[in-house]
Amino acid sequence: MLELNPDIPKDPEKVARIMASAVKIFAQHGYLQAKTAEIAKNAEVSKGIVFRYFGDKGHLYLATVAYVIDLLTKRADFSVWTEARDLGDMIERAVRYKIQLQLEYPDEFRLSVQSFGEMNVLPEEIRPAIGELWQKQTTTSIATLEKPVLARMKLRPGVDKAVLEKLLTAIGNAVFADAQVFMKAHPDAKIEDFEPIISQIQAEYDILEHGFEAESV
Structure with a gap:
């Protein structure tokens, strides 16, 4: 705190x-x-x-x-993420688990989501600190939750894991920006309202994991 x-x-x-x-x-x-x-x-x-x-x-x-961020982080069971088979499985598990946590901590989740949408009405002196809180949380989550999954995945020869982690961080930063835009337009949104963004993340991870070029016949 x-x-x-x-x-x-x-x-x-x-x-x-x-x-x-x-x-x-x-x-x-x-x-x-x-x-x-x-x-x-x-x-x-x-x-x-x-x-x-x-x-x-x-x-x-x-x-x-x-x-609230600290409380939810301490209450979360990170094995939901880290025991996932792959990145797609991790995202599906995460969505379901976050909805479960939302039902258990409704006010905490509501405030955490609102803090995006309310950014433009907050006093200017605290806006950077709020943004930094969530940016740090996003970056830390990627490092903590995704790395164990990556460690179990078989990467093709020549893939630099550091470059891959950098790409995942870039996706995470894009998610953070998309969530901010969404919350400004939907300040009363709930976790499940982020389903389109989650689907987008799943699609991005699927392309990242399996590539985008069709196999030659």
């Missing part, structure tokens, strides 16, 4: 209540309509404590998104 004022002593129980309240209210109302006073009330702390701990509403939102 990001902290604007790391040197200020903080009560861990109050921080936990503030985070739980902020996740719920930001997810339900979005950044603009969420009220810091309501977050404080639901967390059973004063509004002053919220500002003392996090500085302002914008940085509270940033801390909350960072908290």
Whole structure:
């Protein structure tokens, strides 16, 4: 979790209540309509404590998104990805598992997805940090989740694994950009609404894995 004022002593129980309240209210109302006073009330702390701990509403939102990403990362079972047979199998497993996680953590997923679509209404000083959070998450996921699958796949002679990983990273970056565009147009989207993007990823991985030239007769 990001902290604007790391040197200020903080009560861990109050921080936990503030985070739980902020996740719920930001997810339900979005950044603009969420009220810091309501977050404080639901967390059973004063509004002053919220500002003392996090500085302002914008940085509270940033801390909350960072908290959500960290929570979902810790709760995720990465074997769903790493035990996949190939890249196509990995994508199919990932989609199903993410929907399952969404049902288990609805507010956390809603906020994580909303943070894309709300980028243009957030205070300018936190926009780069939000973008960096998701860019880092995308890059880390590719390195952590795809490499074990690649290690089990039989690559044709002459394929440079470093170049292949670079191509996968490029696809991941493109997915990140596509997701941002999609969320700006569909701020209330759910994980399953990303199916067209997932299908596109599957098609790209299939071409990358099997090539695009027809076998000669």
